[in-house]
Amino acid sequence: MTQSVEIICVGTELLLGDILNSNAQFLAQELAKLGIAHYYQTVVGDNPERIKGVVRIARDRSQLLIFTGGLGPTPDDLTHETLADCFGVPLVEHPEILEDIARKFAQRGHILTANNHKQASLPEGAEILTNDSGSAPGIIWQPLPGLTILTFPGVPAEMQRMWREVAVPYLRSQGWGNTTIYSRTLRFWGISESALAEKVNSFFDLQNPTVAPYVNHGEVKLRVSARADSTAAAQQLIAPIEQQLRQIGGLDCYGANDDSLASVVGALLKTAQATLAVAESCTGGGLGASLTAVPGSSSYFWGGVISYDNAIKVRLLNVDEHDLAEQGAVSHTIAKQMAEGVRSRLGTTWGLSITGIAGPDGGTADKPVGLVYVGLAGPNGVQSFEHQFGALRGRTWIRNLSAATALDHLRRQLLIKLE
Amino acid sequence: MTQSVEIICVGTELLLGDILNSNAQFLAQELAKLGIAHYYQTVVGDNPERIKGVVRIARDRSQLLIFTGGLGPTPDDLTHETLADCFGVPLVEHPEILEDIARKFAQRGHILTANNHKQASLPEGAEILTNDSGSAPGIIWQPLPGLTILTFPGVPAEMQRMWREVAVPYLRSQGWGNTTIYSRTLRFWGISESALAEKVNSFFDLQNPTVAPYVNHGEVKLRVSARADSTAAAQQLIAPIEQQLRQIGGLDCYGANDDSLASVVGALLKTAQATLAVAESCTGGGLGASLTAVPGSSSYFWGGVISYDNAIKVRLLNVDEHDLAEQGAVSHTIAKQMAEGVRSRLGTTWGLSITGIAGPDGGTADKPVGLVYVGLAGPNGVQSFEHQFGALRGRTWIRNLSAATALDHLRRQLLIKLE
Numbered sequence: 142m143t144q145s146v147e148i149i150c151v152g153t154e155l156l157l158g159d160i161l162n163s164n165a166q167f168l169a170q171e172l173a174k175l176g177i178a179h180y181y182q183t184v185v186g187d188n189p190e191r192i193k194g195v196v197r198i199a200r201d202r203s204q205l206l207i208f209t210g211g212l213g214p215t216p217d218d219l220t221h222e223t224l225a226d227c228f229g230v231p232l233v234e235h236p237e238i239l240e241d242i243a244r245k246f247a248q249r250g251h252i253l254t255a256n257n258h259k260q261a262s263l264p265e266g267a268e269i270l271t272n273d274s275g276s277a278p279g280i281i282w283q284p285l286p287g288l289t290i291l292t293f294p295g296v297p298a299e300m301q302r303m304w305r306e307v308a309v310p311y312l313r314s315q316g317w318g319n320t321t322i323y324s325r326t327l328r329f330w331g332i333s334e335s336a337l338a339e340k341v342n343s344f345f346d347l348q349n350p351t352v353a354p355y356v357n358h359g360e361v362k363l364r365v366s367a368r369a370d371s372t373a374a375a376q377q378l379i380a381p382i383e384q385q386l387r388q389i390g391g392l393d394c395y396g397a398n399d400d401s402l403a404s405v406v407g408a409l410l411k412t413a414q415a416t417l418a419v420a421e422s423c424t425g426g427g428l429g430a431s432l433t434a435v436p437g438s439s440s441y442f443w444g445g446v447i448s449y450d451n452a453i454k455v456r457l458l459n460v461d462e463h464d465l466a467e468q469g470a471v472s473h474t475i476a477k478q479m480a481e482g483v484r485s486r487l488g489t490t491w492g493l494s495i496t497g498i499a500g501p502d503g504g505t506a507d508k509p510v511g512l513v514y515v516g517l518a519g520p521n522g523v524q525s526f527e528h529q530f531g532a533l534r535g536r537t538w539i540r541n542l543s544a545a546t547a548l549d550h551l552r553r554q555l556l557i558k559l560e
Numbered sequence: 561m562t563q564s565v566e567i568i569c570v571g572t573e574l575l576l577g578d579i580l581n582s583n584a585q586f587l588a589q590e591l592a593k594l595g596i597a598h599y600y601q602t603v604v605g606d607n608p609e610r611i612k613g614v615v616r617i618a619r620d621r622s623q624l625l626i627f628t629g630g631l632g633p634t635p636d637d638l639t640h641e642t643l644a645d646c647f648g649v650p651l652v653e654h655p656e657i658l659e660d661i662a663r664k665f666a667q668r669g670h671i672l673t674a675n676n677h678k679q680a681s682l683p684e685g686a687e688i689l690t691n692d693s694g695s696a697p698g699i700i701w702q703p704l705p706g707l708t709i710l711t712f713p714g715v716p717a718e719m720q721r722m723w724r725e726v727a728v729p730y731l732r733s734q735g736w737g738n739t740t741i742y743s744r745t746l747r748f749w750g751i752s753e754s755a756l757a758e759k760v761n762s763f764f765d766l767q768n769p770t771v772a773p774y775v776n777h778g779e780v781k782l783r784v785s786a787r788a789d790s791t792a793a794a795q796q797l798i799a800p801i802e803q804q805l806r807q808i809g810g811l812d813c814y815g816a817n818d819d820s821l822a823s824v825v826g827a828l829l830k831t832a833q834a835t836l837a838v839a840e841s842c843t844g845g846g847l848g849a850s851l852t853a854v855p856g857s858s859s860y861f862w863g864g865v866i867s868y869d870n871a872i873k874v875r876l877l878n879v880d881e882h883d884l885a886e887q888g889a890v891s892h893t894i895a896k897q898m899a900e901g902v903r904s905r906l907g908t909t910w911g912l913s914i915t916g917i918a919g920p921d922g923g924t925a926d927k928p929v930g931l932v933y934v935g936l937a938g939p940n941g942v943q944s945f946e947h948q949f950g951a952l953r954g955r956t957w958i959r960n961l962s963a964a965t966a967l968d969h970l971r972r973q974l975l976i977k978l979e
Contacts, residue, residue, distance in 0.1 A: 154774060156598060157743075158588030159783070162581050165603070169577030179575060180610055184584070184601035191599055198617055214754040215773050216764050246752070248930070248950035254754040274953050296776065298953070419845075419866070425852025426838075426845030429866040433844025436920055436955060443869040446876070447838070447848040450862040453906055457865070457876065487872055501855055536855060 144317070145203040146172060146179035149195060151211035151220050152295055153186040164209045164293075164300055171304060175318030176368070177205075187217040189226070196227045200288055205317070210295035212277035214256035220292055221280065225264035228284035232262040238269065242276045270307050275299040281311060289315070323375035324366040325397055326355075327386055330549045332393040334361045340389050350378050352386070359542050392553060402548040403431045403438075409555040410441035415490035417551070419445035420458055420483035422470065422496040423513065428544040443489050448479065458482030471496050471508055476525040480516030491554075492518040495547050499539045500532055511539050515547045517554060526550055563736070564622040565591060565598035568614060570630035570639050571714055572605040583628045583712075583719055590723060594737030595787050596624075606636040608645070615646045619707055624736070629714035631696035633675035639711055640699065644683035647703035651681040657688065661695045689726050694718040700730060708734070742794035743785040744816055745774075746805055749968045751812040753780045759808050769797050771805070778961050782809075811972055821967040822850045822857075828974040829860035834909035836970070838864035839877055839902035841889065841915040842932065847963040862908050867898065877901030890915050890927055895944040899935030910973075911937035914966050918958045919951055930958050934966045936973060945969055 148168050154160050165182050172179050181203070185195045192211075199206050211220030225232050238261035243253045260277045263269065270279035270291060277299075279292040291308055293300040312318060329337060334356045338345075341363065344352040350367035363386055367378035387394050396405045410417055419428045425447055432442045446457045451470055454460040459482040460475055468474045476496050484492025497513030504510035510532035516525045528546055530539045567587050573579050584601050591598050600622070604614045611630075618625050630639030644651050657680035662672050679696045682688065689698035689710060696718075698711040710727055712719040731737055748756060753775040757764075760782065763771040769786035782805055786797035806813050815824045829836055838847045844866055851861045865876045870889055873879040878901040879894055887893045895915050903911025916932030923929035929951035935944045947965055949958045 153772065154783075155584075155601070156588055157592050157741075157785070158585045158590075159774075161585050162601075165574075166577045166580050169575055171577075173576050180605060180607070181614075182574070182581075182601075182603035186599060188599070194621070195600070202613070213773075213775070215757045216761075217772060245950065245952060248948055248952070249752075250948065251752040251755065254758050256754040256757055298957075421845065421848070423852075424849065425857075425861070426840065426848025426864070426866065427852075429840070429845025429868070430843065430849050430959075433842075433846075433866075433868060434956065434959075438844070439868055442844070444866040444872040444876075445845070445868075446865055447845065447852075447863040449848070449852060449858055449864075450906075453863040457863075457905070486876070487869075537853065540849075540853075 144177075144205065146177055146205040146207065147181040147183065147199050147203045148179060148207050148209070149199060150182070150184045150209045150295075151187065151192060152184075153217070155184045155210075156186045163297055164295065167297065167301060168207055168209070168304070171309070174322045174324075175309070175312065176320035176322060177312075177318050187211060187219055189219050189223045192219060192223045193227050196224065200285070204287055204289065206288070206290045208290065208292040209300055212260065212279065212292060212294045214254070214260050214276070218259070221263055224280075224282070224284075224290065224292070228264065230265040230284070233265045234258060234262045235269065236261070238263075238278055241278075245276055270303055272299055272303055273306070274302050279303060281308075320368060320370060321372055321375060322366055322368045323372050323379065324364055325379050325383055327363045327365070327383065327390065327394055328396045328400055329361040329363070329390055329393045330395050330402060330545065332361060332390075337361050337363070337390070337393075341386060344382065344386065347382070350375075350382055352382065359538075359545065392556065395549070395552060401431070401435070402545050402552060404435045406548050406552050406555065407432070407435050407438055407441060409552065410491075413490075413555060413558065415555075416441050416443050417491045417493060418443050418483045418487035418489040420479040420492065420494040420516075421445060421447050422449060422454070422479070422494075423499040424495050424540050424544050425449055427540050428493070428495060428547055431544050431548070443487050445487070446483055454479060454482075458486065469508065471498055471512060471514060473514055473525040473527065476514035476516030477518070477523045478516075480518035480525075481523050484518045490520065491551060492516070493547050493551055494518075495543050497528075497539070497543055499536045499543075501536060504532065513539065513543045513546070515543070515550050517547075517550050519554065563596075563624065565596055565624040565626065566600040566602065566618050566622045567598060567626050567628070568618060569601070569603045569628045569714075570606065570611060571603075572636070574603045574629075575605045583714065583716055586716065586720060587626055587628070587723070590728070592741045594728070594731070595739035595741045596731070596737050606630060606638055608638050608642045611638060611642045612646050615643065619704070623706055623708065625707070625709045627709065627711040628719055631679065631698065631711060631713045633673070633679055633695070637678070640682055643701075643703075643709065643711070647683065649684040649703070652684045653677060653681045654688065655680070657682075657697055660697075664695055689722055691718055691722055692725070693721050698722060700727075739787050739789055740791055740794060741785055741787050742791050742798065743783055744798050744802055746782045746784065746802065746809065746813055747815045747819055748780040748782070748809055748812045749814050749821060749964065751780060751809075756780050756782070756809070756812070760805060763801065763805065766801070769794075769801055771801065778957075778964065811975060814968070814971060820850070820854070821964050821971060823854045825967050825971050825974065826851070826854050826857055826860060828971065829910075832909075832974060832977065834974075835860055835862050836910045836912060837862050837902045837906035837908040839898035839911065839913040839935075840864060840866050841868060841873070841898070841913075842918040843914050843959050843963050844868055846959050847912070847914060847966055850963050850967070862906050864906070865902055873898060873901075877905065888927065890917055890931060890933060892933055892944040892946065895933035895935030896937070896942045897935075899937035899944075900942050903937040909939065910970060911935070912966050912970055913937075914962050916947075916958070916962055918955045918962075920955060923951065932958065932962045932965070934962070934969050936969050938973065
């Protein structure tokens with residue numbers, strides 16, 4: 142018997158188009174990874190009668206119903222009480238849930254309210270699907286023989302953690318998902334999707350593993366996916382292909398999976414026992430923020446100066462006032478002086494700087510929006526690099542690309558020094 | 561009679577999670593703008609039996625069915641033939657569609673294939689919903705009295721143009737969407753969803769406008785939506801409710817719609833002709849990044865110091881080494897000294913600092929992960945604030961909440977000074 146699964150997302154905000162249904166995509170991808178077929182996704186508003194109607198339809202055609210949303214403390218959060226109603230059981234308050242919510246609230250200095258009692262009440266017979274990152278727990282429930290219901294909050298971060306840590310192990314224990322699809326994503330910087338595609342074209346015809354290109358936020362990725370009976374078996378299929386792709390990608394392939402340019406640069410700095418300081422103009426702290434997003438970054442990242450105003454460039458980074466006046470803040474000269482300045486002021490091995498025009502205003506004919514200079518000062522002197530990211534995609538795009546590109550310049554420097 | 565609408569998206573790629581269902585969000589937003597209520601969204605794969613099942617359910621509960629996807633030339637594009645089958649009518653080939661496709665292909669130097677005849681065949685009695693930007697047309701069809709079916713290709717650009725240019729005028733001509741729904745979202749900081757819900761509980765029973773709470777990234781929102789004949793009329797319904805909610809929310813309500821804490825603080829600084837500098841430890845630049853995400857922020861934000869390493873706190877922020885040793889970097893004392901230090905070093909009206917433990921490591925019994933101090937130095941001296949965000953939600957959550965909370969402290973200061 143093929144067991145059929147469906148996803149039911151509860152929330153009027155989805156019907157109003159306030160948010161994209163990213164939860165449905167996440168669950169769809171996760172089910173695919175587990176090799177579990179699901180045939181329907183339904184979105185319904187915070188309306189008990191319509192939710193009931195959807196549940197009646199779903200329970201007749203599927204064996205596993207996965208709900209997201211409607212677990213909050215407010216009156217329009219109705220998932221659990223409506224499910225209890227559907228299957229003719231009462232709601233039962235679980236003191237342990239209330240205590241757990243109270244403890245989490247205490248940490249943030251919030252007080253428990255009457256509304257929270259609602260979140261502690263689950264359909265009779267349902268087990269708690271624990272939520273370690275939020276207040277509302279979900280349920281694991283078999284209201285009828287051969288019918289399993291899982292509920293998750295609508296908050297993606299909470300839902301995803303609960304799925305990975307509780308739901309997946311439970312489903313496997315119940316015999317769901319006996320084949321597995323395992324993927325590795327190779328990450329590239331400094332090469333366009335089309336240029337990379339040209340190099341690895343032949344790989345796109347592979348059947349198992351498959352190789353597919355993706356691009357987002359200026360970064361190109363290659364996803365290598367294998368289907369097998371076990372993760373280990375899938376990894377064995379992927380390993381040789383990954384090796385060939387890395388060889389072809391060369392320095393442009395900076396990492397895989399959860400690697401970020403910041404985490405890779407961090408690892409290289411650690412290996413070299415080197416330290417880093419940053420001087421930021423148009424990114425306004427974004428470079429430092431991405432570096433310190435990496436746990437343990439304090440062992441190599443010392444800090445920096447956000448020199449948004451030109452006076453700060455002079456006062457805290459020893460930038461030369463005359464050069465500033467003559468060349469302008471967005472120039473090779475000032476990028477170099479900022480990198481040297483922050484390196485000497487903070488006493489680090491490396492100094493990395495960014496100065497550019499993020500827009501929407503401030504662009505001129507010879508210095509248009511999207512023009513960015515990166516400065517890199519190190520043991521062997523200082524360099525600078527000019528980039529033109531264009532005005533089209535706007536301020537956030539330019540700022541993100543500037544920070545990533547600066548990290549990439551440092552990464553390549555550190556790799557060269559390793560050779 | 562309330563006319564009910566539903567959206568049915570056909571495509572296995574949605575069930576595999578390969579793509580986000582942005583078509584459903586687009587149509588949801590468009591329907592909301594037209595004041596047309598829709599109660600269900602369904603995703604189903606390219607499978608005739610399951611598509612039929614979905615159509616049977618939908619035609620019994622709705623008067624308007626909007627389909628996307630399954631209009632392409634390949635064998636797994638089944639929407640039109642399955643619909644014809646559902647309502648027991650044959651497919652009829654439309655030569656004018658074939659000619660149109662041939663003409664479009666000629667422009668791109670493509671040749672017509674047998675597959676394209678499929679795209680030229682529509683259910684008997686259906687009108688053509690012309691597609692000027694792609695090959696596959698949709699249909700406008702009333703297979704039963706009181707039931708209208710619209711179909712669109714899955715390609716967003718084609719679907720959106722067809723919706724705006726053909727479907728909307730048709731629907732209006734049929735008496736749909738003679739009202740409009742307009743919404744305002746009030747944004748709150750420093751109050752939990754449940755606490756705010758308690759205060760405004762009575763508003764949740766309103767019918768027009770409606771008031772609904774949302775929460776994400778630690779921020780609580782109230783969405784006020786009104787249905788009326790015109791946007792102006794809807795705004796008139798919303799205005800008094802918004803005023804009451806703002807009164808109840810008090811200082812916790814920081815703005816509406818696209819406001820961010822950074823943009824609101826920026827506006828207040830401009831009004832006060834004041835300037836700001838930041839000193840960041842655990843946020844590593846995130847506070848500066850959020851401030852400079854606002855276009856034009858250079859008029860009030862001068863920059864700052866990322867003092868990730870303690871030595872930098874001493875060297876660039878005049879933090880006292882002995883206090884640092886005695887009290888530790890994460891303390892009221894050091895938060896104050898960082899704020900004063902950056903204010904005097906950069907010569908700004910205000911100095912805002914953050915020092916805390918973002919984790920996952922570095923926590924102790926008396927200084928656990930999630931403990932954060934905010935320092936605020938200004939014309940009337942310096943203050944500091946202690947916050948415990950908890951370790952639960954992790955490093956990114958703590959860093960984001962720290963930056964937002966720091967901005968909120970400055971916002972409240974600036975508002976008090978305005979009074």
